[in-house]
Amino acid sequence: MSETVKLHYDVDGDNFTAAGEASSEVKRALKQMGFPSELVRRVTIAMYEGEINMVIHGGGGEADVEISSEEIRIVLTDHGPGIPNVELAMQEGYSTAPDNVRSLGFGAGMGLPNMKRYTDSIAIDTELGVGTTVTMTIKVGG
Amino acid sequence: MTVKDIMKLCEAELVCGSPDREVRGCYVGDLLSWVMGRAREGEVWITIMTNLNIVAVAVMADVACVLLSEGCELPEETRAKAEGEGVCIIRSPHSTYECAAALGKVL
Numbered sequence: 001m002s003e004t005v006k007l008h009y010d011v012d013g014d015n016f017t018a019a020g021e022a023s024s025e026v027k028r029a030l031k032q033m034g035f036p037s038e039l040v041r042r043v044t045i046a047m048y049e050g051e052i053n054m055v056i057h058g059g060g061g062e063a064d065v066e067i068s069s070e071e072i073r074i075v076l077t078d079h080g081p082g083i084p085n086v087e088l089a090m091q092e093g094y095s096t097a098p099d100n101v102r103s104l105g106f107g108a109g110m111g112l113p114n115m116k117r118y119t120d121s122i123a124i125d126t127e128l129g130v131g132t133t134v135t136m137t138i139k140v141g142g
Numbered sequence: 143m144t145v146k147d148i149m150k151l152c153e154a155e156l157v158c159g160s161p162d163r164e165v166r167g168c169y170v171g172d173l174l175s176w177v178m179g180r181a182r183e184g185e186v187w188i189t190i191m192t193n194l195n196i197v198a199v200a201v202m203a204d205v206a207c208v209l210l211s212e213g214c215e216l217p218e219e220t221r222a223k224a225e226g227e228g229v230c231i232i233r234s235p236h237s238t239y240e241c242a243a244a245l246g247k248v249l
Contacts (some may be wrong), residue, residue: 017219020198024227027201037183041204045178048202052175105191110175117179 005067013060023048042118050076082128152234159230211238
């Protein structure tokens, strides 16, 4: 595969149960392209966690995925409230998710830590009242 | 060992999907993010959660099947979504511990 494949998704901020549709589509695309299953798993778990975060905290947003033979790059952008303390948000177990989300089995404070765990790099660009952009890359064969 | 064998061990019924996949291990948990971070590909995931999001977690984590313990009833919308995504769900009347203990003897 010599060229970069670009995928774009709108993530609905009001539909918690539909969260994951973009990640599922990316999973299907990566599988069709013949990427190894463990890599597909890492990409889609990281992206799904990001999608869930966008729905819980960011009011939805946009997901862009670039797939090349070297790396897979996921850019998640929301226009939510921003993250006041990124360092704290990266800690396992820290969560500001509301009770209704917790009752569904989320809000364990594992979202960002899982995203970090399953990617080779993660950058969080956030501004209070403006929004958050999370950029993750996963190296192919790395 | 396949999901079919797991069904016999846990006296589980098939709710949806194909039970022919090979099983490589087992993971137990109800916190979805935790499960997604820890469960490995091809494992049986034992849970009592039945909301729609378990389907996405099962797809992302690529588990062999979801085993609903304690005879938990699956809402129709979750079943339909799982069917559409090709996720196998089985249900056992036994407790999470009893299911895990049964699997622990053979996996």
